[in-house]
Amino acid sequence: MKTSILSLLSAGLLLAGCGQKGVKSDKLVIATSFYPMYLATANIADGVPGVQVVNITRPTTGCLHDYQLSPEELKNLSQASIFVVNGAGMESFFQKAVDQMPNLKIIEASAGVPLVKGDGETGDNPHVWVSVSGAMQQVNNIAAGLIKHDPEHAPQYRANADKYLARLDSLRVKMLRELKPAAGRDIITFHEAFPYFAQEFGLKIAAVIEREPGSEPSAAELAQTIKLVRQKKIKALFAEPQYPAKAAQSIARETGAKVFILDPVSTGPMEDLDYYITAMEKNLEVLREALR
Ligand SMILES: [Zn+2]
Structure with missing residues (x-):
């Protein structure tokens, strides 16, 4: 080496x-x-x-x-x-x-x-x-x-x-102000990317389905999450644009929860230096819609 x-x-x-x-x-x-x-x-x-x-x-x-x-x-x-x-x-x-x-x-x-x-x-x-x-x-x-x-x-x-x-x-x-009504809400994500975000805006991560990209959840993990979604009456699942939302969709099918896209801004266009701000503004819109 x-x-x-x-x-x-x-x-x-x-x-x-x-x-x-x-x-x-x-x-x-x-x-x-x-x-x-x-x-x-x-x-x-x-x-x-x-x-x-x-x-x-x-x-x-x-x-x-x-x-x-x-x-x-x-x-x-x-x-x-x-x-x-x-x-x-x-x-x-x-x-x-x-x-x-x-x-x-x-x-x-x-x-x-x-x-x-x-x-x-x-x-x-x-x-x-x-x-x-x-x-x-x-x-x-x-x-x-x-x-x-x-x-x-x-x-x-x-x-x-x-x-x-x-x-x-x-x-x-702006995000703190507009996400105030959503404080304390449970969210489910598909990659361990959001704990700092959740901490900042007072959201609770009830479950992370796929810990990291490439590690597909097992059938048992999926079943457990489906149970949790029903128990906590979770209406929104948050997938990411970077990774396939397959697991999210199968949970959505089973529970009636909707899949939304939340962007951790780990990828994006090189030439757009404003992309972090643009992507976060979009995340804000998605969360307001999803957590209404
Ligand atoms: Zn990551």
Whole structure:
């Protein structure tokens, strides 16, 4: 493992400057691990001269739970000076590869955020950005890290971050106000992405059907959830745009509950820097409709 990573790294060094896809070597390259980190970092670095933000995984990758970087992704990462990660266990499957890059400066977006317990590698739930205040803490951490590692552009990073934080804060206040009538309601989700979101808006997660994408619920788990939905008279099930809603639909068929889509913003368009806010506004509409 060690030697293969080292040889990939030296291959990456040899290729630097050859105009490799996605990475321009004459710029300060800030790599991000996956879409939510890209979105926050690209907002903070927006318009800063000489800086390129590169998301090393595809924008459709979604959560990185057991994700291993491909040789090409490692190569792109090896050309970056700064790497913005979510932390809280989200990137633990490629931590070893990152450890082989001693010059890479790591910014951990979730540093200092009180974590909810989860069944990830580190025992924490890493979906910090899914609550708006969590996303704001991450923006603050990323901005502080960029200012530390690239002090030349500090005023621009700070100004961009403050502008973005103000917008996120209005979003948070609006969502708190409009979701107040739904406080205390039980919701059922299909991936462990929503505890921070639920905490922020006073919702209760009665059950998580599929703990993580790819782990299909067993027949017994499905039967148990169907019982719970009937008992608690749950009217709405929340699936995600990133994953098939098969289990949700079979529960809906059995119980008459409706399936709604809630977006944890783990994927999205690269060019739309407002996408977090747009997606959360949509989540707000969905929840108001579902929890009426
Ligand atoms: Zn996840």
